[in-house]
Amino acid sequence: QVQLVESGGGVVQAGGSLRLSCAASGLTFSKYYMGWFRQAPGKERQFVTAISRTGDSTYYADSVKGRFTISRDNAKNTAYLQLNSLKPEDTAVYYCAAARWSNAPTAVGGYDFWGQGTQVTVSS
Numbered sequence: 001q002v003q004l005v006e007s008g009g010g011v012v013q014a015g016g017s018l019r020l021s022c023a024a025s026g027l028t029f030s031k032y033y034m035g036w037f038r039q040a041p042g043k044e045r046q047f048v049t050a051i052s053r054t055g056d057s058t059y060y061a062d063s064v065k066g067r068f069t070i071s072r073d074n075a076k077n078t079a080y081l082q083l084n085s086l087k088p089e090d091t092a093v094y095y096c097a098a099a100r101w102s103n104a105p106t107a108v109g110g111y112d113f114w115g116q117g118t119q120v121t122v123s124s
Helices: none
Strands: 003-007 010-013 018-025 033-039 046-051 058-060 068-073 078-083 092-099 118-123
Touching: 003 092, 018 033, 018 092, 018 118, 033 068, 033 078, 046 068, 046 078, 058 068, 078 092
Parallel strands: 010 118
Antiparallel strands: 003 018, 018 078, 033 046, 033 092, 046 058, 068 078, 092 118
């Protein structure tokens, strides 16, 4: 079965950095768009960033543009999210997701598989 396993979350001070990883198994990784979403307590899950199958196209939410960077290594079946210049409002559970088709790479409903999430907490 398909598994997406996130890692790398933690507690960091404002201005700090983290690198999240998403290890995929049970699917042909190179055939899937990969996305990262986040969900803060009491809020809806929101789009953060996405990357195309080959990595030649990326998408970012305005709130993270210039601070976060998505990447992927198809040989390792892993997607990454580099979080820099973190702010307290970035605190959330971060989820990676895989989409077979690219119709809606920024939409929650556009993804077929989801990980369990990793907590990122940014203290002020």
